[in-house]
Amino acid sequence: MPPRDNDPIHRDIKKLKDELFAEQGNLKAMFRQADQLKAQVQETIKKRDEANKEVKRLIDEAKTHLKQRDEIQSKVKGTLNTKREVSKEIIKHARAINQAKAERDRLNKDAKGTQETIERQLNSALFTLLNTDLSLKNELLMVEMIFDLKRRHSIKAVADEKHKEVVQSYDDIKQIEGKVQEIHDDVSELVAASQAEHQTAMELFMKKDDVRNKAEGFHKEFLELKQKQRDLSTQINEQKKKLDGIRKKLNELQDKAKNWRKAKQQEQDKVKLESAKKKVAKDGKIGLDDLKVLIESGELKKINK
Numbered sequence: 001m002p003p004r005d006n007d008p009i010h011r012d013i014k015k016l017k018d019e020l021f022a023e024q025g026n027l028k029a030m031f032r033q034a035d036q037l038k039a040q041v042q043e044t045i046k047k048r049d050e051a052n053k054e055v056k057r058l059i060d061e062a063k064t065h066l067k068q069r070d071e072i073q074s075k076v077k078g079t080l081n082t083k084r085e086v087s088k089e090i091i092k093h094a095r096a097i098n099q100a101k102a103e104r105d106r107l108n109k110d111a112k113g114t115q116e117t118i119e120r121q122l123n124s125a126l127f128t129l130l131n132t133d134l135s136l137k138n139e140l141l142m143v144e145m146i147f148d149l150k151r152r153h154s155i156k157a158v159a160d161e162k163h164k165e166v167v168q169s170y171d172d173i174k175q176i177e178g179k180v181q182e183i184h185d186d187v188s189e190l191v192a193a194s195q196a197e198h199q200t201a202m203e204l205f206m207k208k209d210d211v212r213n214k215a216e217g218f219h220k221e222f223l224e225l226k227q228k229q230r231d232l233s234t235q236i237n238e239q240k241k242k243l244d245g246i247r248k249k250l251n252e253l254q255d256k257a258k259n260w261r262k263a264k265q266q267e268q269d270k271v272k273l274e275s276a277k278k279k280v281a282k283d284g285k286i287g288l289d290d291l292k293v294l295i296e297s298g299e300l301k302k303i304n305k
Contacts, residue, residue: 017250030239
């Protein structure tokens, strides 16, 4: 039988085995790549989910600040309403002052002098009336003047009370203005706090947008990796089919080689058998190899018969 290296069938078998080994290596490389892609997908999913979780946290925190802002703004509205009501009191007092001043000025005009001046004039008139001999006409004039002075004195007393009301109203306005200023300061503080809460919320929303962009980037990467996995899965299936095809060809060639060797062996065995039979027929002497051939072929029994 010729050496196998020179046998075309065995050369083809060796070639297919080498190809099978190489393609199996390629399949293993694909499986390693699949494992790497799987790890990348899991890591990308983890990053994406963590980013989405951070987005939710930032939104919730921003909403909390917006809620606090709205609560503060509600307080601002309430405080401004209080300020308006208090300001109405100032207007009310201002009107009362104007009315009291007008009444005071009118009374002062009728009184024609201060309390002290009127009292001096009244005392002087009474002294004159009581200590001076006056004609009836002058006495009547003096009595009329005294009544007029008393009337003016009473009017002046009322005017002085109106003046006290004006002064008190000014004091009340000052107190109310102080209260308005306090309310204004409170409103300023509340507005500043509201703006701070709003600014914090806006910063959180901006940060949320940045994190969401990252999450979307991770999701895009995830989709790309999943596509690579699908493509690689297709390649792996094709590679398996390719390996099945190579194995099929290899099995066919190996069967062909087996049948070829069997035929060659049968041909050689036939030649050996004929040689052994000729030796027996010639002189009846054969060697052990020839005897083995006759035994295995069943020809020895025929010869003995």
